[in-house]
Amino acid sequence: MLDVLIPHYNDAAALDMTLQSIEAQSWKGKLRAIVMDDGSDKEELAHAEKVILNSALKIEFMKSPENRGRPVTRNKLLAAADARFIAWLDAGDVWYKHKLQDQFNTIYQCVYAGEDLNRIWVTCNYDWQWMGRKRRKVTQTTSGDQLKNLFVGDRLRAYLWTLLGTRESFNLVGGFDERLPRLQDLDYFISFVRGGGRLVNTGQSEPLCCYFKSDVGRNAQEIRDCYDTIFNKHGPALGRYGHGFRRRSHAKADFVAARFAENNKRPLMALKFWLQAFGSDPRYALYRTKTSLQKG
Amino acid sequence: MELILVIGDSSLLLPRYITIPELHEFLPEQAVVFEMPWYSRTAGRYYHERLLEFEADRRLEAASLALEVESSGDHWPVLIFPSALDSQVMAERVAAMLRQMKTHLGSRRLTVHPYRVTMTDMAAITEPPAHFAVFQTLRNEEIVISDLSSIRLTPASPNIPGSMAANQWASGNLSSFCKHLERRGLSPESHDRAISLLAERHAFMSKSGMRPSMMNPDKLLESLADIYVNKFCGLSG
Structure with a gap:
């Protein structure tokens, strides 16, 4: 019913934390995690395999022999998914307990309101945790011109791990642009909205997940x-x-x-x-x- | 996919009489009362009889999706129909609802396990209700309905919530209570209010260590009628 797609690269301890947050979800429907390792070092890969073996979740583990970058990994994950619903989570980020339940509740409300489920993605507010700083809540504003807000990037931000949607809704966008080693989320969101898709927030003011942010090691x-x-x-x-x-x-x-x-x-x-x-x-x-x- | 229907007494199963944790006390471990998130909490997200008013909107579609999404081998959704035993019409609507849901649930086999929750002197679940014959009409559909006459009813936990017992007692004694009031020249403002009063008294006495269900109901109701008159009308004493 739900596939959670997780790219992983060289951070098995972070993967462990991520998987634990999925295990702790209050939503108890059928869930499978698909983890794809993007050519991690031997030692980290062995550690990741151990983490997966110790997890209580149903997990499918895929490995790439070499590091191909996140958009390629995400495309492979998307191709491997076959559940009706898909959610994303990067190794190193976490969901809070009620994230899935609140987002599914929003999905049911959308069905009741007559929305086409393949044209909506449910996002949510989240915490933004800079290394060494205080956690702060970020609100996703879905009212107004979503395309404009995505370009501006203040009121509505393109983060895949906030989303829940049908597999079809993600497939309708097509794949992730493999020319984009960074910001492929933004491109993906813009393509979705340009194609007639709409982002919906859960209506919960509380953050439902946490993004651990660090700029270190990233090429400006x-x-x-x-x-x-x-x-x-x-x-x-x-x-x-x-x-x-x-x-x-x-x-x-x-x-x-x-x-x-x-x-x-x-x-x-x-x-x-x-x-x-x-x-x-x-x-x-x-x-x-x-x-x-x-x-x- | 297993679906549990709780079909019972409206004086027990309406959301204002029983909470979800109380219901879970007598349901199987895997049972999870299905909530309809498109209703506000105050409107009773688990008042499933709202699903029976399904003309021209998507409540069944939404409910079917939610039932499918939320259920797994380990968790069985529970739907509660407090009035389905009170009238044949309601029972038929439940059957119609299941038929309609089936179209949204795809080709899954759906086994309906009916429970009847009744309270008889703090005893538990009793015999299958009489109206179950109506569900037999679904036998030839994709929904598979168990042979209702031979269903093994899971015994309820002896730890029955006090409020349920109180409501059951109040409901059973309502007509006698009304007669006592009439003898005093009064009629209750509403049956709901009278039931609430009786249930409150029952709960109060039980808390105080008395066992109202074992007491002479006539004498007890007579004194309660006096209290009612005194408290609300100021006519006695």
């Missing part, structure tokens, strides 16, 4: 390039909101890339992205600089 330039690929791919949709919006989106992407560069101790690269942001949208860049300074 790669992230900025992925933004460009997405902006080009969805150019007509982005253009619908005017030049100003396009410039703002580029500036925002520069700020995200600058943050990654900064957190990976690449100050010159960070500066480059800041300057790019000033070039794209000086007003927005000034505003961001001002708020940054105020926050210290």
Whole structure:
């Protein structure tokens, strides 16, 4: 009835934590986890196999002989799924106890309201936990123009592990874009909404899962390039909101890339992205600089 | 997929008389009372008779999906129909509902295990109810209905919730209580209210160590009628 799709790479301890959060769900329907290892080192792979053997969940374990990247792994997971419903969770992130139950309840409400289940994804509010900082709740706002909100990325964020939907709804989007080593979630969400899909929140104000966020080890330039690929791919949709919006989106992407560069101790690269942001949208860049300074 | 139907007395099984944890006390371990999340909690998400008013909306479709999604080998959904024994019409509606649900449940075999929950002096589940014949009409459908006459009824736990016993007692003594009131020149504002009053008294006496079910009902009801008159009308004493 439900397949939970989990990509894993070189972090068996995190996988263990993730699987435990699935085991602890209050929803007790038929569930299978499909874990795909994306070419982990020998030692981590052996550890992951042990974690899976010790789990009480029904798990299908797939292995890739080499590291092919997350979009390829996610496509393989999607192809392996055959349940009516699908949920995603990355090794290292966790669901809270009532996540699935609340999301399924929303699905039933949608059926009652006459919605086409293959055109909706149920998302939820979540906690955002930066390493070494306090956990904070992030609200997913599904009202308003969802496409615009996805491009902006403040009110509605594209995170697969918040979702529950039918397998058909995910297949309708097609696969994950394998040109995108990062931000493939964003591309996937935009494609879904552009194709007539709609995101629905559970109506629960509490967060239902937790994202453990770290920028460390991530390539800022790669992230900025992925933004460009997405902006080009969805150019007509982005253009619908005017030049100003396009410039703002580029500036925002520069700020995200600058943050990654900064957190990976690449100050010159960070500066480059800041300057790019000033070039794209000086007003927005000034505003961001001002708020940054105020926050210290 | 197993589906448990609890068919019984409306004075016991309505959501205002019994809570889900209380129901679970006499249901099998695997049973999980099915909640309809599209209703607000105050409206009683487990008042399944709402499923019987299924004209022109998708409540059955939603319920069928939810039943299928929520159930597994280890968990059997429970539906409660408090009035299905009170009237043939309601029993027929339950049967019609099952037929309609079948179209949404796909080709799964659905075995319906009927339970009748009755309370007789704190005893447990008794014989199968008379209206079960109506379910036989489904025999030739994809839904497989067990031979109802030979169903082994699982005995209920002796730890029957107090509120159920109180409601059962109140329901059984309602007409005598009303007669006592009439003799005092009164009629109760509503049967529901009278049942509540009786049930409250029963619960109070049980808590105080008395056993109202073992007492002479006539004398007890007479004194309760006096209390009722005194409390609500200020006419006695």
